[in-house]
Every structure is written in C-alpha cells, then in structure tokens.
Amino acid sequence: MSVRPAVESWGASDLAARVRAGNRASIARAISTVEAGGKASAELLKALHEATGRARLFGITGAPGVGKSTLVGALIAELRNGYQSVAVIAVDPSSPVTGGAILGDRVRMTQHVEDDGVFIRSLASRGSGGGLSLATSRVAEVLDAAGLENVIIETVGAGQSEIDVIDVADITTVVCAPGLGDDIQAMKAGLLEVADVLVVNKADDPMATLTVNQLESMLALRSDAGRKVPLLKTAARDAVGIPELADALNQAFEKLDQQGRAERRLQRMQRLLATVAGGIVARRLKATRGRRLDQLLTRMAAGELDVETAAVALLKSDVWRQD
Amino acid sequence: MSTSAQRPYRVLVSKIGLDGHDRGSRIVAAYLRDAGMEVIYTAPWQEVQALVRMASDEDVDLIGISSLATDHLLLPKLLEALRAADLGDLPVVVGGIVPDEDEQALIEAGVRRVFHPGSSRDEIVSTVAALAAEARIQRKTESF
Amino acid sequence: MRRQPSQLPLPGFDQARAEWRRAYGEQLPEERPIFNRSGIEIAPLYTPEHFSDERYMDALGFPGHGPMTRGIYPSMHRGRAWSQRQLIGLGVPEDYNRRLKRILASGGTAVSLIPCNSVYRGLDADQVDPLLLGTCGAVVNTVDDMDACFADVAVDELSTAMNDPLPFTLLALLLAVSDRRGIPWTKLTGTSNQSDYISHFVANHMFFRIALPGSRRILIDHIEFTNRHVPGWNPVSVVGQHMQQAGATPAEAMAFTLCTAVQYAEDCIARGMDPDTFLPRFTFFFDISISFFEEIAKFRAGRRIWARIVRQRFGARNPRAARFKFHAQTSGVDLTRQQPYNNIARVTAQAMAGIFGGLQSLHTDAYDEVLSVPTEHAARIAVCTQNILREEAQLGDVIDPLGGSYYLEHLTNETEALIESLIAKVDDAGGMYRAVETGLVQTMIGESAMRFQARVDNGEQTVVGVNKYRLEEDSDARASLKRPSPEKIEAQLESLRQYKKGRDSAAVQRALETLTRVADSENENVYAALVEATIAGATHGEVVAVLRREMGDGEPLIVP
Incomplete structure (x- = not known):
C-alpha cells in the first residue's frame, strides 16, 4: 500500500482530511491539484474551506536582484526562532512561448529544507491575466488549511505580477536595493501605493542611505501620504534588520483588526x-x-x-x- | 475538465555530494524549460534527505542529478531514501561523467537512465518526458 | 572583405587580389561566413593588408620586452622549456607520496597537489560520506597528512603547485611541515593555484567556501603574508580556466581573467601595497580549447594587454611586473566519451596551441578524463605527448614561431580589441568584484555556454564521434577504475582520530579562539592567525569552519 496520494482516484474529502492533518505528501499533491484548476480543484477547496482563514498571508515583491529570496530565507529563520510554522510560495515567471520555467528561488532557502515547520513550494506563473493570482491564492488556501501559520508569497515585481500579489496577501512588503535607480522610477507606477511595508535590502551598500532618502521623499508625495508605511533597512545575507522586519510585519498585521481583515478579504475577492x-x-x-x-x-x-x-x-x- | 494531462511536467534538477560545476545542469535545465517543463533548480551540494524532502514538497515527476566527479556514488543512497519516503516510483536519472563500471551498479540500484557527455538535446528531453509521463500515469492509477 | 585599394607598396597587389576574389567567388558562390568561438569572423585569406611590418615594433617588438606579444622572456622555451605539471592526487597521503616519488625519479621538479573534493569543500574526512573520500584527490586534513604526502621528499627543492583555494589551508600545513623539519619558509617555492575566489564564484565551482566579502579580505591577507614571510611563493594565480570551462568564449575568459587580476591588484593597492612588489608574483592559469588559432591569439593578446595595464593603470616600473606568466591546461570540455582515443589527438592540438601561445607551464589532459578520474596509463600518454611535442617535433626551438603570420597577427589584433571592449564593460559595471556580485559576468558566460551548445546541437560545430563520424559500435577501451579501498579510508579516518587525540587540545582551542577574534577584527591578518592555528595543530576542517562561521558561508551567487 502506498501512502503517496493519487488525487484523481481519491475523494476530495479524503485528501482534504490528510491535508488538514498536515501530511506533507498530501499537501504537495493538493497543491498540484488546485494549481491545475478545474473540478477536482474546486471540490478540494470546498472541502478545505472551513479550515482556512487562520494563516497570515505575507506578500513579498520587488525587482529581480534585490535579494528577495535571501530576505525570505532570513525571514523564515526569524519566524522559526519564534516557533512559528512557515510556508513559502516562490513564484517565477513561465516562458510565454513554451510554458516552461526554471524555478530557482529555493537556492537561497536551502538551510530550511529539512525543517518540518517549513514548507516551500515553487510555482510557475503559467501565463498571465489573473491566472497567477488565482493559482497562488488557491495554493495559499491549501497551506492555510494545512495549519501553516505564516504563508509568504514571493513574486518578482518586474511587470504586472507585482500588482497581483496584493490580490493574495494580507500584508504586502515591497523590497528594493540600493543603486537600482530604474526600479525606483518604476515603483512610482504603483508599487509604492500597494506597499504596507517597504524594505531597502543590501543596506551595507554605501548607496543605501541615498535610496532610503529617495523612497522617503516619494512616500511623502503619495496620494495617500497619510497612511503610514514603515521603511526598513536590511542586509538579509547577514541577517541584519530581520527581527525588525518581523516586528514590522507583526504590527502591520495586528493593525488589521478582525474587521480590517474581513474587509481586506472582501477586497481581495x-x-x-x-x-x-x-x-x-x-x-x-x-x-x-x-x-x-x-x-x-x-x-x-x-x-x-x-x-x-x-x-x-x-x-x-x-x-x-x-x- | 481534466487538466492534469496539460499540467507541465515538474522536474527537480540538482547536484548531490561535493562537486559544484554546474554548466551541465544549467544547460539541461534550460533544455527542459524550453521543452515546456517546470524545472525546480537547486544549489549544488544537496544532502540526500534534503532532496527527498524537496522532491516530495514540490510534487515533482522526476529527479535529474548532474555528477561530474564521483558524487554519483551517493545515488544508491538517494534511491533508498526515496523508497523509504514512499517515493520509490519517482524516476531518477543522472547525467555527467559516470564510468561504465559504475553505470551498471547505478542501473541495478534503480537509476532509470545515465546520460553521458555528448547526449543530444532530443535524447535528454524525450527520455525525461517519457519517464515523467510514466511516473504520472502510475501515480494516477495507483490504488490504496 | 575589404573593397578599398590596399595602398600597399606592392606592385600588382590590388589587381592580383581582385582576380583571386573573383576566382574564389566562382568556386564558392554561396559560402556562409565563418566565425570562431569568440564570435570573430574568419576570412579565407590574410595578406599584408591585414598586417604589415611597419607596425612591427609597436605591436610585436622582441621577447621579454615592449609589448610582450612574442613572449615574456628573452629566451622563452629555448632557455627553459615549459614545465610539465601534471596534476596528481588520489587516495590517501601515502598514495600521493608514492606517485610523487615516481614523478621525481623520472626527473620532474615541478609537482602539484590535488586534494580530495571533501577538502575542496572545506571539510575534514570525518565530516563527509566515506564513499566519496579520496575518489578525486588526496585526503589531506592535518600536518601529519601533509608530512606523509612529502615523506622522504625535500620540500625546499621542489616547486609545488598547491590546488589550495582560500583560505589556503594546504600552504599553512606545508609551512607547519617545514617548521617540523627545520626548513625556513624563505626556501619554499610554489604557487597557490586556486587562489582566485572570483573565478570560483563565477563558475559556481566547488572551491568557494567563504562568502564574497570575507574571501576578498583573506586573499589580500594571504598576499601580504606570503610577500613578507614566504617570498618565493606565488600567492595569486588568476584563473581563466574555470570560466572557459563554464562556457565563456576564449575572448571572454581572457577578458574576465584580466579584469579579475585588475581587481586583486587594486585591492592590494588599497591595502597600501606596492605594485612593483606584488605584481611580479601574480601568475595566471588558462584553459586551452581546440580552437587552435583562436587560442594562440588569445594568449598573445592577453600578454600584450596585461603589459599595458601593468604599466599604464598601475604605473609599475619593475619589468618583471609586466610578465604575463601563465600555466595552461588542455580543455576537458572538448574531450569526448565516444571513441575516447580520439582525445589524444585533441589534446595534442590543444597543447600545440598553448605552446605556440607562449605558456610557461602545461598540463595535458589524460584521454580518459571524460570517462573517470584519469588512470596512470592515460596520464603517462599525456606526459609523453608533451615530450613528443618538445623533443621530437621540436616546437620550442623558435620563439613565437607563428608571429608574423598575416592571419595570426590580424586575429591577435581583433581578439585584443574584443577583450578590451569586454574589459570596458566590466569597468563600467564597477569592476570585476561588483560585476560578479550582481551576476553580470555569470549571465554573459551562461549565454555563451548556451550558444555554443546550440551550435553543437544543430551540427554547426562538429564534434567528431558525437554529432559527426559516429560509430554504431563504440567499443573503444574504457578506463578501469582504481578507488581507495574501504580499509584504506577507514585507516585514514582512524589516523585523523588519533591525530586529534594526540595533539595539545588546549593550544588548539586557544589558537582557534584567536582566529575567531582576528576574523572579527577590522584589520588584523586572518591568514597569519590561520597559519598559527595550523601550527598549533588545528585541522583543515576546523579552521575553515571558524572562518565560515565568522565570515559567512560561500553560497552560489546566481542560478539560471
């Protein structure tokens, strides 16, 4: 007898029960199922629904090369220090031509691979037009139902997809790095508006202060400048500034009271x-x-x-x- | 609507042991991506247990290991660990420098295919696709 | 092809050229352009319009002088043949010692030491799966191991190339052995062959052990230390080989290697060191692919550019500083598993390119390297290939024998221009350290690797036995493997246990604490503290672990 589930031959409720019991192989298979969409996915999500709504969903986005994956790796370690379980959905773009993808974000999270309190899943964007948000939010629901307390969704903010992350996350963190002037320009286009928390990573770079200053003045010029957005400096490679980031995320989350969370959920829907x-x-x-x-x-x-x-x-x- | 047939194959491309040369694994990863597969690509120097965990969590259809030194000697341990984790049906292939004398032992240990230097793109892609498809069908019809 | 009049003082040149072009065009009306691996277009014929003797003094000059194009020494291979450096290392220290003595008995004076991959990863034998121990190189963790490697061998009478990546534990062990034997460090000569951490990060090699900023500091500490205490030692070998093996074109490999050397020199200068002192101790290490003329041009162009950089960028006046001393190894990437004896022919062509390129030291690959770790039989053929080229074919009799060839001079110029443009690109990105940290160089090399592979895949680039001239039954002899027996490995592990038991553990503890403190300090020399710890009895794995902990583990910088 094999315990490796073959979902197509199972009832959705069996698989859902195993997911809710935290069986890793079942979680993995359930993710494949909901990612593919269709009837099996809908049935499974329905069966999982009552167990969802407990996880905190954190979106982390930014341009390529700012060190998102390293930051996520450091954040996992920080959350694990507090004995919280963490799931990561690491999203990379698929080739629009072949549909294939190389998913390499795990490279920066290797140290957590054997930790039972961590579940990392790589997700290819598989085309655009909302498909990514949909798949990601379904995968997040599975992880939520499986009892993971934090779900971190990491996406590349290189085009439309950075906007997508707010469709899925409770709290969105936008990461930038010093000396990437073009990206800061691009951020004016809307990324800044969606940020609940802003991070300047690679803060050991001499250009970091300049970038922080630029961002501060841009924050002041926002249309909703009254909304306070914490701006933090991190050097994720050396785990510098990570406890502060975790605090900022906690606070941002706590600021969303029950009603706020419910509202956000409706907005997301x-x-x-x-x-x-x-x-x-x-x-x-x-x-x-x-x-x-x-x-x-x-x-x-x-x-x-x-x-x-x-x-x-x-x-x-x-x-x-x-x- | 059955979508599992169109779902891209997911392949874990990795290196175990001590060597880090990754030209081969990068080229193969690109081949598979260009053939429409989703390649989970890891850093070199993976531990056997870590690979098992990744293969399981990522729900892959095949594991491809690149070995240019003697790291392929660890493959029987990987296969054993996969079986122990109930992932014995997951095909494992290896590419790189594998002496003939070792190849036989690897095949006997359960490695499905050894690719040597000079293997063509078509050969690699079609073999991986066929093995991945087989593994998927097997999982689908698996009863419990 | 050029269409203008040549303006050469050669009566009849233009007319003859026009006639030849017509005749050529008739025979090959639809010829497609040919490019070399670096992307330079190759014409069917070169003439004085591509290189004329008027430029001789500026472009070529004389060996050991001026632009250095023709070679770095006045007498080149006539005065001193290139050294034959075969990489050896297999099994346990006693195996290495046996093979070393055989090489020395046959007249060799330059040897190398290849450690086991576990050593490369910064680990002691008791930290890895015993299955892998001694399968690729010698297991060397302790002063006892190093002593056994060189048992009955006078270490001060050898030039030893240590395949010893940062933080250079093998040299530290050799220094400890010298202390044991009462040999002053000033009498040691050799090279830290794998000191180029940048190349390791670029090629995602197994050699990097410590995060980039820490690596940067330790290398300069090492240069400072050896310049002062081991003056006969070459602390820096800047390596183009890894990058070319990883897929860089020959021109890219040369360009990025020069950029790396510039980076290290700048780091030394920032430390207050004098270019006239440290530059003469810089050496280089390259790959020789089978693209024959391209490789010769690569070496000649590189030599010329380096001499210019040394004088113009760094203002060095010491003539020795401008010498582009390099070791080269025939490329394993060109070798095929199919019909493996063909590799002997490949290695011969590669070696010839290196010799005509003016190398100082040569490693020829064994034909079976692509099948397994080389056998001794195959290694002997590789050595004999060098002897045949030198003493039967007499390739060393004339200095830069292809110099003055219209083709080669033109190709050298074109390659030089291409290399210069790549150097400018890296300079614009803020120098090599920065360009590697951000992944720029890795991306360029990755693209070149894919381009080359695509050419092999679609048959544009012939690989005999692989995409052309294949045999259905490819039954050529396969190498037979020799791996250390489990008993031997167990004995080695036991000796490590005994070593740890027998040493003064309090002294080791203190020395490792000092190393920790120095690594945390701003400006103390980490390498000096590492050597102290080694002399106190710390093992290779122990000192690397301390530095990893304090300075960060080396992790791959880029993924596809």
Whole structure:
C-alpha cells in the first residue's frame, strides 16, 4: 500500500482530511491539484474551506536582484526562532512561448529544507491575466488549511505580477536595493501605493542611505501620504534588520483588526473576481467565432462604435455565444 | 475538465555530494524549460534527505542529478531514501561523467537512465518526458 | 572583405587580389561566413593588408620586452622549456607520496597537489560520506597528512603547485611541515593555484567556501603574508580556466581573467601595497580549447594587454611586473566519451596551441578524463605527448614561431580589441568584484555556454564521434577504475582520530579562539592567525569552519 496520494482516484474529502492533518505528501499533491484548476480543484477547496482563514498571508515583491529570496530565507529563520510554522510560495515567471520555467528561488532557502515547520513550494506563473493570482491564492488556501501559520508569497515585481500579489496577501512588503535607480522610477507606477511595508535590502551598500532618502521623499508625495508605511533597512545575507522586519510585519498585521481583515478579504475577492472574470472574457472572446461578434467588430472597425461602448455592449449581450 | 494531462511536467534538477560545476545542469535545465517543463533548480551540494524532502514538497515527476566527479556514488543512497519516503516510483536519472563500471551498479540500484557527455538535446528531453509521463500515469492509477 | 585599394607598396597587389576574389567567388558562390568561438569572423585569406611590418615594433617588438606579444622572456622555451605539471592526487597521503616519488625519479621538479573534493569543500574526512573520500584527490586534513604526502621528499627543492583555494589551508600545513623539519619558509617555492575566489564564484565551482566579502579580505591577507614571510611563493594565480570551462568564449575568459587580476591588484593597492612588489608574483592559469588559432591569439593578446595595464593603470616600473606568466591546461570540455582515443589527438592540438601561445607551464589532459578520474596509463600518454611535442617535433626551438603570420597577427589584433571592449564593460559595471556580485559576468558566460551548445546541437560545430563520424559500435577501451579501498579510508579516518587525540587540545582551542577574534577584527591578518592555528595543530576542517562561521558561508551567487 502506498501512502503517496493519487488525487484523481481519491475523494476530495479524503485528501482534504490528510491535508488538514498536515501530511506533507498530501499537501504537495493538493497543491498540484488546485494549481491545475478545474473540478477536482474546486471540490478540494470546498472541502478545505472551513479550515482556512487562520494563516497570515505575507506578500513579498520587488525587482529581480534585490535579494528577495535571501530576505525570505532570513525571514523564515526569524519566524522559526519564534516557533512559528512557515510556508513559502516562490513564484517565477513561465516562458510565454513554451510554458516552461526554471524555478530557482529555493537556492537561497536551502538551510530550511529539512525543517518540518517549513514548507516551500515553487510555482510557475503559467501565463498571465489573473491566472497567477488565482493559482497562488488557491495554493495559499491549501497551506492555510494545512495549519501553516505564516504563508509568504514571493513574486518578482518586474511587470504586472507585482500588482497581483496584493490580490493574495494580507500584508504586502515591497523590497528594493540600493543603486537600482530604474526600479525606483518604476515603483512610482504603483508599487509604492500597494506597499504596507517597504524594505531597502543590501543596506551595507554605501548607496543605501541615498535610496532610503529617495523612497522617503516619494512616500511623502503619495496620494495617500497619510497612511503610514514603515521603511526598513536590511542586509538579509547577514541577517541584519530581520527581527525588525518581523516586528514590522507583526504590527502591520495586528493593525488589521478582525474587521480590517474581513474587509481586506472582501477586497481581495473583488480583485480576484475582476482579474479572473477578465481572463475568462478574454479567453472566450478569442475562441469565439460568430455572427454577433463579427457585427460588433465590423462596427468598431468602421468607427461607428467606440471601444468602451462596445465593451459595455459585449458584457451586456451574449455575443460570445457560438451560433 | 481534466487538466492534469496539460499540467507541465515538474522536474527537480540538482547536484548531490561535493562537486559544484554546474554548466551541465544549467544547460539541461534550460533544455527542459524550453521543452515546456517546470524545472525546480537547486544549489549544488544537496544532502540526500534534503532532496527527498524537496522532491516530495514540490510534487515533482522526476529527479535529474548532474555528477561530474564521483558524487554519483551517493545515488544508491538517494534511491533508498526515496523508497523509504514512499517515493520509490519517482524516476531518477543522472547525467555527467559516470564510468561504465559504475553505470551498471547505478542501473541495478534503480537509476532509470545515465546520460553521458555528448547526449543530444532530443535524447535528454524525450527520455525525461517519457519517464515523467510514466511516473504520472502510475501515480494516477495507483490504488490504496 | 575589404573593397578599398590596399595602398600597399606592392606592385600588382590590388589587381592580383581582385582576380583571386573573383576566382574564389566562382568556386564558392554561396559560402556562409565563418566565425570562431569568440564570435570573430574568419576570412579565407590574410595578406599584408591585414598586417604589415611597419607596425612591427609597436605591436610585436622582441621577447621579454615592449609589448610582450612574442613572449615574456628573452629566451622563452629555448632557455627553459615549459614545465610539465601534471596534476596528481588520489587516495590517501601515502598514495600521493608514492606517485610523487615516481614523478621525481623520472626527473620532474615541478609537482602539484590535488586534494580530495571533501577538502575542496572545506571539510575534514570525518565530516563527509566515506564513499566519496579520496575518489578525486588526496585526503589531506592535518600536518601529519601533509608530512606523509612529502615523506622522504625535500620540500625546499621542489616547486609545488598547491590546488589550495582560500583560505589556503594546504600552504599553512606545508609551512607547519617545514617548521617540523627545520626548513625556513624563505626556501619554499610554489604557487597557490586556486587562489582566485572570483573565478570560483563565477563558475559556481566547488572551491568557494567563504562568502564574497570575507574571501576578498583573506586573499589580500594571504598576499601580504606570503610577500613578507614566504617570498618565493606565488600567492595569486588568476584563473581563466574555470570560466572557459563554464562556457565563456576564449575572448571572454581572457577578458574576465584580466579584469579579475585588475581587481586583486587594486585591492592590494588599497591595502597600501606596492605594485612593483606584488605584481611580479601574480601568475595566471588558462584553459586551452581546440580552437587552435583562436587560442594562440588569445594568449598573445592577453600578454600584450596585461603589459599595458601593468604599466599604464598601475604605473609599475619593475619589468618583471609586466610578465604575463601563465600555466595552461588542455580543455576537458572538448574531450569526448565516444571513441575516447580520439582525445589524444585533441589534446595534442590543444597543447600545440598553448605552446605556440607562449605558456610557461602545461598540463595535458589524460584521454580518459571524460570517462573517470584519469588512470596512470592515460596520464603517462599525456606526459609523453608533451615530450613528443618538445623533443621530437621540436616546437620550442623558435620563439613565437607563428608571429608574423598575416592571419595570426590580424586575429591577435581583433581578439585584443574584443577583450578590451569586454574589459570596458566590466569597468563600467564597477569592476570585476561588483560585476560578479550582481551576476553580470555569470549571465554573459551562461549565454555563451548556451550558444555554443546550440551550435553543437544543430551540427554547426562538429564534434567528431558525437554529432559527426559516429560509430554504431563504440567499443573503444574504457578506463578501469582504481578507488581507495574501504580499509584504506577507514585507516585514514582512524589516523585523523588519533591525530586529534594526540595533539595539545588546549593550544588548539586557544589558537582557534584567536582566529575567531582576528576574523572579527577590522584589520588584523586572518591568514597569519590561520597559519598559527595550523601550527598549533588545528585541522583543515576546523579552521575553515571558524572562518565560515565568522565570515559567512560561500553560497552560489546566481542560478539560471
């Protein structure tokens, strides 16, 4: 008899029970299942749902090369010092052409690999358009249901995906490094707005102070400058500043009272719904061939209908129905 | 909707033991990525137990080990540890410099395939894909 | 191809050239351009329009002088043939000693010591799986081990190349042995062959043990220490070999090696050291691929650039500082498992390129290296290959014998320009240390590795027996393995236990505490404290562990 679960031949409730009991192999298989989506995933998530809502979900994002993985590694160690269990979802982009990916974030977290209180899972973005948020939030739910107290979601903030992380996390930390001027410019585009905590990593670099100053002045210029965002310096490689970061995360989380958390959860649901619905519309539209759609497109091309009006018409009507 | 058939294969590419040369493992990782697989790539010098843990947590379909010195001598221990963790059905392949005399012993210990220098991209990709597919089917039909 | 008139004072040149071009074009109407591994386009013919003697003094000059292109010594291989340095090391210290004595008996004076991979990883024998011990090199952890390696051998009459990455425990053990035997350190000569930590991080080699900033400090401590106490020792060997093995093109390998040497020199200068003192002790170590002319051009261009850097960047006046002394090893990457005897031909071509490139020391690979750790039989053929090239083919009779070849001079110039542009790129990124820390260099090398592999995969680059001229039945002889027996390894482990029992553990404890304190200090010499600890009886693994703890473990800097 094998205890390695083969989910397709199991009932969802069996697997859910094993996940909730903290069986690692079952957690791993459950993640594969929810990541793939579809009916099995939906059934499993339903069976897991009542056990969710306990974990703290921390998003950590930033440009490539700022030391996110090293920071996450150090944060794991810090949380483990307090005997808290930690899961990490390390997200890397898939190739849009082949769908393949190299998932290398674990390299910086090697020291925790045999710790029973740590569960690290690499996730490929598998395309965009909300798919990432959806998969990540499902995986987080599995880990939550499995009883992991902290779930850290690490994503590369190199484009759209850094925005996605706030769809999933309770608290979002944005990491930058000294001397990456371009990234700071890019952050104006919205990353700063989503940050609950800001970190300047590699603080032993002589340029670090300059970067901190730049960020402070940018924080002051935000539209919601009244919202206080802690700005911390870390040198993750030497574990410098990590206890302070853990404190800041705790405080940010505690500031979200029950009501705040519930609100955030609803906001997350709303954003998730928007991204996923958008993805579905886009996919369906691409797959649609039909008279109604043709008419709509022809009118748009002829300038009779502007795009916005056409979109509203699309949502109201049933143009994507095959006929 | 059954999506497991389209789910990309997940492969753990790693090095055990003492050597760190990673040109081969990087090239193979890129081959597999370009063939549409998800490659979990680790630092060299992994311990046997750590690999077992990663293979399990990451729910991979195959483990590929690169060995350019004599680290392949540890592979029988890896296979034993996988069996002990109930992952005996997970195919393990090795690529690098493996003397003929060792190859036989590795195959007997359960290594599914030894790739030598000069193995072509197609050979590596198709073998990995076939073994990974086989492992998935086996897991799917496994009863308890 | 150039279309302008040549403006050469050669009557009839332009017309003859035009006629040749026409005839060539008729025979090869649709020829595709050919590029070497570094990406330089190779023309079918070179003439005085590519290199004329008017540039002779600026570009070539005389050996041991000026631009150094033709060689670093006035008499080159005529005065002193290159040293034949075969890497040895297998099993336990007694095995090494036996093989060393055989080499010395056959007239060798330059030897090397290759430790076991466990030693490379900074571990003692009792910290690793015994299965792996002594399978790749000699197990050397203690002063007793080092003493046994050199039993009945006068260590002051040898030039020893230690494959001894930072923090240089093997040299420390050798110094302790010298103390034991009453030999002054000033009489020791040799090289710390694996001192180039940057190359180890770049190539993700197994050799790095301590995090980058700590490595940077220890290397300079080591240079300072040896310059003062072991003046006959070359503390720095800057290594292009690892990078080329990891996939760098020949031009990239040369460029990044020069950038690394510049980085180390700058670090020494920042420490207040004098370039005229430390630069003459810098040596280099390169890979020789089978791309024959490209390799020769690489070495000639590198020599010229280094002489210029030494004079212009560092203002060194000591003529010895401008000497680009290098050891080279034929590339194992070019060897094939298929039809392995073909590798003897490959190694011969590679070795010739290195000799024509003006090397000072040569290691020829054994043909079976791609099958396993080399057998003694194959190693002997490798040594004989060198003897044949030197004494039968007489390749050392003329200095820089290919100098003046239109092709080679042109290629040397083009390679030099390419190397210079790569150096400028690294300079722009803030120097080699920074460029490696951020992964720039690793990314470039990774891309080159993939490009080359793609050329092999699609057949553009022939590899005989692999993608062309394959044999269905490839039944050439395979090497037979010799690994140390479990009994031998158990005896070695027992001797380590005995060693630890027999030493003055209080003194070891004190010395390790001092080492800890010095590692934490701002400016005390870590290497001096390490040597003290070794003399007090600390093992290799113990001192590395202290430094790892205090200065951080070396971790890979980049993943694909």
